[in-house]
Amino acid sequence: MMEKPVTTYIVSVFEKPHWRTVLTTKDKAKAEALAKEIGDKVRIEEITPKGNRPEKAAG
Numbered sequence: 001m002m003e004k005p006v007t008t009y010i011v012s013v014f015e016k017p018h019w020r021t022v023l024t025t026k027d028k029a030k031a032e033a034l035a036k037e038i039g040d041k042v043r044i045e046e047i048t049p050k051g052n053r054p055e056k057a058a059g
Contacts, residue, residue: 007048014041 009031011023023034035042 005049005051007046010045010047011035011038012043012045013038014043019043 006026007028009023009025009028010021011025011031011034012019012021014020022038023031025031031044035044
């Protein structure tokens with residue numbers, strides 16, 4: 001049985017000259033709350049891995 005991929009949320013804030021990761025979580029509400037608390041120059045990225053494809057039989 002294949003498991004459903006889990007989305008990871010990455011909260012980053014812009015500190016010149018780069019984006020700095022502040023939080024990595026699987027809880028969307030927690031990510032949004034931190035982004036709201038930070039305020040300006042913040043982004044939330046959603047990363048969902050693609051499921052593995054079944055391998056073809058040899059031959």
